Amino acid sequence: MAPVLLTDPAQILELVEEQHRQGKRVGLVPTMGALHAGHLSLVQQSNIDTDFTVVTIFVNPTQFGADEDLEKYPQDLDLDIRQLSTHNVDAIFAPTRETMYPPGSSTSILPPEVAKPFEGQLRPGHFEGVATIVLKLFNLIPANVAFFGQKDYQQTRVIGQMIEDLNIPIEIKICPVIREPDGLALSSRNAYLSPAEREQAVALSKALFQIESLVQEGQRDCAELLMAAKKILADASIHEIDYVALVDKQNLSPVRQVHSNAIAMAAVYIGGTRLIDNIILS
């Protein structure tokens, strides 16, 4: 059955509450549209774990910096809806900006400590915007479980900690990074890459996989591991590196030796396109 498409906050809330009255478990997959197999894997997980899947499509302006790609962010609602129609989605919530941020709207979430380094430092206000829109969506779609991709790893930590700190009655499920056959993590922003940049971009995941395989071979020293990763990036002529880091999986503080709770994270520019990726080292 084709999913119900709603744009009115009151209507989506009522629809979700009706599912709860019927004893159904509701799953929420928040997206900014421009859907790819990564998003669809979240939908599939929601189909497994819950009885009623809601996908939200909203390019949230408050999580973009003034010099970022808000206005060119890929949008094709019809294509998104067609994709979701073949994936057993029950409802799509696609509100307008004016609906989500009416004039005078001024409350926001000051995100937890884990939002401060990395993306938080490089993209001031980003996680405040993310936390605020996610909380709003949690309130409009009081789901049992919300599904997020590990690709935006720091985001999953920010949201997880916010849920805990604010006693939000929702379970969060983190789903694995989905990759192209050559390793590149799926991202809506991959659409910005020229063919040459697309070839270059594979070095990002290659660098992280290199860290992983060195760890598996017994290398624990972070300085060594990061050097090896940076060499792969340099060999691919990727010189604009926001960060390549080995950090604690929980609080994102740097580690010197890789332990069982470490994660490798990286953010680089390929031409004008900023890409991020990560690999959990366990």
Place this chain on the structure above:
Amino acid sequence: MAPVLLTDPAQILELVEEQHRQGKRVGLVPTMGALHAGHLSLVQQSNIDTDFTVVTIFVNPTQFGADEDLEKYPQDLDLDIRQLSTHNVDAIFAPTRETMYPPGSSTSILPPEVAKPFEGQLRPGHFEGVATIVLKLFNLIPANVAFFGQKDYQQTRVIGQMIEDLNIPIEIKICPVIREPDGLALSSRNAYLSPAEREQAVALSKALFQIESLVQEGQRDCAELLMAAKKILADASIHEIDYVALVDKQNLSPVRQVHSNAIAMAAVYIGGTRLIDNIILS
């Protein structure tokens, strides 16, 4: 029947969800304890409007400034429980500070614009603390209606705007100020007043009532009205005035002429005790 006393967040959430499953409407009365007839009037309103009333008792540390009265704030849980037992309360939630703010907890609410003047300016961080604890309580006790006293008028506007901005599915009901026979608004902080200060304190409400009666007589000019109110305070030797103001009821911006949406608000010190009061002019 005596109310159920709970201290565990998971248990109060489960109890409230059980009421919803039974089709009951739930009312929430958030308090910091030291209950007086003002709080009890909120309970009475909840009994009228809903089927199941939850009162929370929690002296929220994050809404007190470093130099404020957190440690001396009156607390007597047993007395509070006895009072609530005779007022048809179904459940009391009285968590510990450690339960509400476990180590590592760091997310908070950046309150809306309306939090900036008056109390927000004079008590930095106050409304961030209020908004955060209220949101947490809304999540733990997903009530249909939450009851707040008009006595803390700016607080009711901050919470009302937060509910709107964050799409929180709860109705807020503001209940009238309850006063002593001589006019003094009930407040847990009245307990700090010496007998002489208690006599002096009546001038606060007297000043506001004076504004109200002058408006009823046709005086609309705010400068005149405020002068009359300040004279009453001065005559009572109240010289430490944080503010006496005539503002728009909705956004708390100053007005020059009293119109149908104005409110008179005041905050003064009586000895070391800070008291606030307000009167809606309609």
